[in-house]
Amino acid sequence: MSEARAPIVVMKFGGTSVGDVSRIQHVAEIVSHYRKDNPGIGVVVVLSAMAGETNRLVALAKSCVEIPNSRELDVLLASGEQVTVALLAMRLNELGISSKSLLAPQARINTDSRHNNAQIENIDCTTLLEIISQGGVPVVAGFQGTTESGDLTTLGRGGSDITAVALAAALRAQTCFIYTDVPGVFSADPRLCQDARLLAKVSHEEMLEMASLGAKVLHARSVYFAMRYEVPLVVLSTFAGACEAGVNGTWIVNEEELMEKAVVTGVTHRADEAQITVERMPSGIQSISKLFEHLAKRDVFIDMIAQQAVGESMVNVSITVPDEYVRVAVETIKEVMAEVGAAGVAVDRDIAKVSVVGIGMQYYTGVASRVFSVLSKENIAVQMVNTSEIKMSVLVPRKYCELAVRVLHDEFIGAPRAA
Secondary structure, eight states: OOOEEEEEEEEETTTTTTSSSSHHHHHHHHHHHHHHOTTTTTEEEOOOOTTTTTHHHHHHHHHHOOOOOOHHHHHHHHHHHHHHHHHHHHHHTTTTOEEEEEOHHTTTEEEOTTTTTTOEEEEOOOHHHHHTTTTOOEEEEETTTEEEEEEEEEEEEEEEHHHHHHHHHTTTEEEEEESSSSSSSSOOOTTTTTTTOOOOOOOOOOOEEEEEEEOOOOOOHHHHHHHHHOOOOEETTTTTTSTTTTTTTTEEEEEGGGGOOOOOEEEEOOSEEEEEEEEEESHHHHHHHHHHHHHHTOOOOOOEEEEEEEEEEEEEEEEEHHHHHHHHHHHHHHHHHHHHTTTEEEEOOOOEEEEEEEEGGGGOOOOHHHHHHHHHTTTTTEEEEEEEEEEEEEEEEEGHHHHHHHHHHHHHOOSOOOO
């Protein structure tokens, strides 16, 4: 039996939600309304830095030195959230709500020592619970942690979401609300597909796949955290006009809570990857093993892999990697070309990855046939394929990305039903 949940919620607000003083004041109103409507529920708030602030600080560091020291970069980046938590705590206190801003050392969010991409190891909730027990609202800086030796760290992409979900897990909170600039999770990017639907519920597994495959509402690490620790998660808009948490949002739930398991829940896309082809290398497993061993040593994240025979004993090995890994991947391959017996390396950035995701795919056949049939009708060439139990991804020319999203959405999900 699951441990009983505490009468506490975590409310996380992203960078657009706290983009200026007026928006921070609006966030304070949301928190105030929630407390009035739910007098027996404690509230913990987690904030990101103002939209664009982290990028500005990175640019500031690089204007000073070519390669910033990772420890000092974390000290600099952590200052963004310090501004927003202080401003919100000021506003809440002015509204008559006792509030304290807490940085990572004060909130006792402990991480390992991997600067710029730290992992949370444990959270001591003593300070948070003390503030809540006195009727106050702790406002916690997201994205940051502290090592055993006291150094500041940052959690990497989606770090504030990770902070919020980790706090909800540690507190055994009833719900973790993720406030953003969209009303929830859609079946496709509404900017590309006008028929995209707002989803009422999505399973953790589906959301994990969708987040890693291009859906930018939540970061995959935070979804994994929520799934691992069974944290009830809701995505909703800061700007929807309603102050009640949970209105018109998307619930991220266990698979067992889904009454209906659609074959495909969402269609996602990524256009921020490149295809790298290692040309004419020996087809033996030893050469291919060495290639991937060297890439792993340089922490290159590899997404899709394909192999094509070239003659009797040679192959072209193609991989896709996110844009930020392209430079180090190409440098690594060039350094080891002689060792692995490759003739050259080529980079193609004119690609996009389009994926269909659905928990129901594991119970139905024919998904691949329908994907290829739909794309074939539009003469969209498929360059690579990657599958799992609940997703199928295809690599297509970038110019066909939007069309591929639309036709796959029409095939599997269709237009919204009339009310």
